[in-house]
Amino acid sequence: xxxxxxxxxxxxxxxxxxxxxxxxxxxxxxxxFGWPTFxxxxxxRTAKIEEGLNAAARAKDEVxxxxxxLTLQVEDAQREAAQxxxxxxxxxxxxxxxxxxxxxxxxxxxxxxxxxxIEADTNTARRSLRTEVGVMASExxxxxxxxxxxxxxxxxxxIDRFLDELEASSPVPASTEEN
Numbered sequence: 720x721x722x723x724x725x726x727x728x729x730x731x732x733x734x735x736x737x738x739x740x741x742x743x744x745x746x747x748x749x750x751x752f753g754w755p756t757f758x759x760x761x762x763x764r765t766a767k768i769e770e771g772l773n774a775a776a777r778a779k780d781e782v783x784x785x786x787x788x789l790t791l792q793v794e795d796a797q798r799e800a801a802q803x804x805x806x807x808x809x810x811x812x813x814x815x816x817x818x819x820x821x822x823x824x825x826x827x828x829x830x831x832x833x834x835x836x837i838e839a840d841t842n843t844a845r846r847s848l849r850t851e852v853g854v855m856a857s858e859x860x861x862x863x864x865x866x867x868x869x870x871x872x873x874x875x876x877x878i879d880r881f882l883d884e885l886e887a888s889s890p891v892p893a894s895t896e897e898n
Contacts, residue, residue: 855881859878
């Protein structure tokens with residue numbers, strides 16, 4: 720004890736005993752009452768953290784699954800859109816081909832009808848011209864017979880006069896071509 724009293728670093732013996740007893744009492748009280756509460760709170764906190772981590776892992780898995788499902792849906796939608804485009808292009812090509820066939824058929828029908836109309840008009844004009852030429856020829860013959868003389872000059876004058884009257888009454892274009 721001599722050492723404890725003379726030492727500046729070590730406490731006095733009664734202080735050391737009472738300090739140790741007090742420390743043991745406080746340590747036992749903390750171990751008996753405080754430690755279980757502390758451990759319970761620590762366990763609860765650990766459980767909450769683990770639950771949060773598990774929930775985060777589940778959420779991550781769900782997000783990954785949803786992302787995969789959305790990716791599949793997008794791919795399906797893209798395939799379907801491509802099929803719709805292909806069908807639309809095929810339908811457009813079919814409609815264009817049908818319209819071209821219809822237009823071609825209609826053009827052929829109109830051309831045929833026009834050709835028949837031209838032929839009918841040409842035939843009508845020929846018949847009319849023949850009739851008029853026949854009437855004129857008969858009229859000329861009547862004039863020649865009516866003024867018939869033995870003189871060929873008189874006959875030639877009658878023919879020339881008739882042709883002049885004919886030209887004056889119906890002008891004929893200079894160039895007429897038949898197809």
